Amino acid sequence: MKLLIDPQIFWWQNSGGVSRYIAEIYDNMSRQDGIEVSMPLLAHDNAYLQDKGITSESKLFDYLAKVRFKGSDRLRRKLAFAHANKLLNVLKRQEHDLLVPSYYCPYFLKQVGAMPYVLTVHDMTHELYPKMLPGTDQVLYEKKKAIDQATHLIAISQSTKQDLLRFYPSSEGKISVIYHGFTANSGNVETDINLPDEYILFVGKRMKYKNLKFLLLASQGLLKSRTGLKLICAGSKPFDKEERASIEKLGLSGAVMHMAVNDHILAQLYQNAVCFVYPSLNEGFGFPVLEAMSCGCPTVLSRASSFPEVAGRAGLYYESMSELTAIMESLLKNEVDRASIIQTGLEQTKQFSWQKCIDETMALYLKVVSSAH
Structure with a gap:
């Protein structure tokens, strides 16, 4: 052929x-x-x-x-x-x-x-x-x-x-x-970058349907009340003027940061995050879901589009903004079996x-x- x-x-x-x-x-x-x-x-x-x-x-x-x-x-x-x-x-x-x-x-x-x-x-x-x-x-x-x-x-x-x-x-x-x-992460990655002690991770482009604003609103209270907690937006371009204004209006200028990444830096971000949140309204597949799971990162998702197909039982699903806030808070307070969540995620990546x-x-x-x- x-x-x-x-x-x-x-x-x-x-x-x-x-x-x-x-x-x-x-x-x-x-x-x-x-x-x-x-x-x-x-x-x-x-x-x-x-x-x-x-x-x-x-x-x-x-x-x-x-x-x-x-x-x-x-x-x-x-x-x-x-x-x-x-x-x-x-x-x-x-x-x-x-x-x-x-x-x-x-x-x-x-x-x-x-x-x-x-x-x-x-x-x-x-x-x-x-x-x-x-x-x-x-x-x-x-x-x-x-x-x-x-x-x-x-x-x-x-x-x-x-x-x-x-x-x-x-x-x-x-x-x-x-x-x-999907090609699974090959193991622990060490790069010479300084990361916050605690951070929630968002990855990829930030068009409106990617729904970053929803995540900002859901995490606003946690970012303000928990000293040192950050929200890292990894990849794509630095924040534009409109995004910076939205972040400032929410009072989150010191808590939300952008980071340019390559594959090695991204893997380290996944490995050390409290969780990865994918608030997108629609994804045909969603590579970051499997990237996060392969790096041992709890993955928080809506039940929209393809997410239940790709994440399976390994996803932590929310139906509302309050549920998303509650899931992030429970992960921050170690009120969930993190080891079990990570293991289920690693098994899920083997399906692809x-x-x-x-x-x-x-x-x-x-x-x-x-x-x-």
């Missing part, structure tokens, strides 16, 4: 769940017997590809993709255009058996012809919360075209499948659920492996190709 992977996610995502997934697909599929994988990649600054030693076609372009200078955004747009043209030229030759788009921009439809393609749908957040995300109209327009014409769809959780059917009912019959894989994800995905790709001939 000749597999062609569209690299569009790497044009703009340095890190994140989607590019991590595509990096794993490319890396693992490339090592399978009987599968020839191509991914036209002129340049990238993606952390997961770099970790795997996957280079692009030009070291100069790679360098230009990483650095920021006057005109760098214009250059990145030109590189994206060049990437698109390169893939279209490859598609035009019709030498592959299957196309795997890495995201929803359907530019490839110009040349895909009769070649089947399998699209992975990572979440339905733009459909569910259109006012909470930038560029929603464009994303929904592109996503609909890509979904409607896809030969088959992969949903990364049962929750995502149900949301997909709600908004695209005509997709019924061409959806398979294949969970993401990249090998299982790749095996199921490869079987689906082969089935789609076989049906197309």
